[in-house]
Amino acid sequence: MLKIAITNLKGGSAKTTSTAYLAHALGLQGRHVLVVDADPQGSALRWSEVGEWQTPTIGLPVKDLHTRLPGIVPDSIDVVIIDTPPLAEQAGVVRSALRYADLAIVSMAPTMLEFERLPDVWQAIDELEEIDQAPRVTRVLLTRTVANARSTALFRSAIEGGGHQVLATVVPRRESIAQAFGAQVTELGAYEGVALEVLGLEVTL
Numbered sequence: 001m002l003k004i005a006i007t008n009l010k011g012g013s014a015k016t017t018s019t020a021y022l023a024h025a026l027g028l029q030g031r032h033v034l035v036v037d038a039d040p041q042g043s044a045l046r047w048s049e050v051g052e053w054q055t056p057t058i059g060l061p062v063k064d065l066h067t068r069l070p071g072i073v074p075d076s077i078d079v080v081i082i083d084t085p086p087l088a089e090q091a092g093v094v095r096s097a098l099r100y101a102d103l104a105i106v107s108m109a110p111t112m113l114e115f116e117r118l119p120d121v122w123q124a125i126d127e128l129e130e131i132d133q134a135p136r137v138t139r140v141l142l143t144r145t146v147a148n149a150r151s152t153a154l155f156r157s158a159i160e161g162g163g164h165q166v167l168a169t170v171v172p173r174r175e176s177i178a179q180a181f182g183a184q185v186t187e188l189g190a191y192e193g194v195a196l197e198v199l200g201l202e203v204t205l
């Protein structure tokens with residue numbers, strides 16, 4: 001089973017959006033996906049209800065995801081994606097999601113505001129590495145990128161220069177994505193490429 005946590009230190013860094021789209025894109029690849037909304041705000045869960053997702057979604061904003069999820073996830077599920085709250089606000093919940101996950105995806109816009117908060121995310125993962133509970137693979141996902149802007153390449157190389165890996169696929173800023181909350185998730189766009197990359201990583205997990 002593929003276990004993914006979508007995370008970041010900050011709020012508003014496209015965690016919920018990426019969870020929703022990636023879950024649907026992996027579903028399109030024939031995977032049986034369960035979305036776990038670990039954010040007390042419950043945005044993903046609400047979106048799944050209002051948007052009548054086919055993808056099963058549960059709300060579980062708790063600090064012991066890593067011990068509880070193995071007993072909760074049905075056998076029929078082969079991908080679990082956890083939408084986490086901001087690390088800065090709910091460190092316990094995020095740490096437990098990271099302990100459960102094999103793959104951590106750090107979604108962020110290529111801006112200085114988001115870039116300068118990355119070290120806090122790496123520190124949280126490093127601390128879990130010390131107790132052998134960190135995700136085996138971590139990737140940054142650049143979202144809300146602007147076509148032809150230098151920021152995408154600049155922040156990609158800055159992140160890679162710091163020794164961290166960035167998914168090749170980036171998600172452009174799109175009005176259709178900005179307005180997607182509450183609707184069915186249909187036009188998956190770049191997230192189809194993200195899903196293929198994630199499935200490519202799965203063999204290394």
Ligand SMILES: Nc1ncnc2c1ncn2[C@@H]1O[C@H](COP(=O)(O)OP(=O)(O)OP(=O)(O)O)[C@@H](O)[C@H]1O
Pocket residue numbers: 010011012013014015016017018039041043085086143144145171172173174175177178179180181
């Ligand atoms: N590719 C995109 N293009 C345009 N808007 C986007 C894109 N991705 C996300 N957004 C918008 O950015 C805002 C923040 O996204 P989202 O709610 O997914 O972030 P979050 O990290 O889950 O936030 P929170 O920490 O509050 O849960 C939302 O208004 C969302 O619609």
Ligand SMILES: [Mg+2]
Pocket residue numbers: 015016017039043083084
């Ligand atoms: Mg969210």
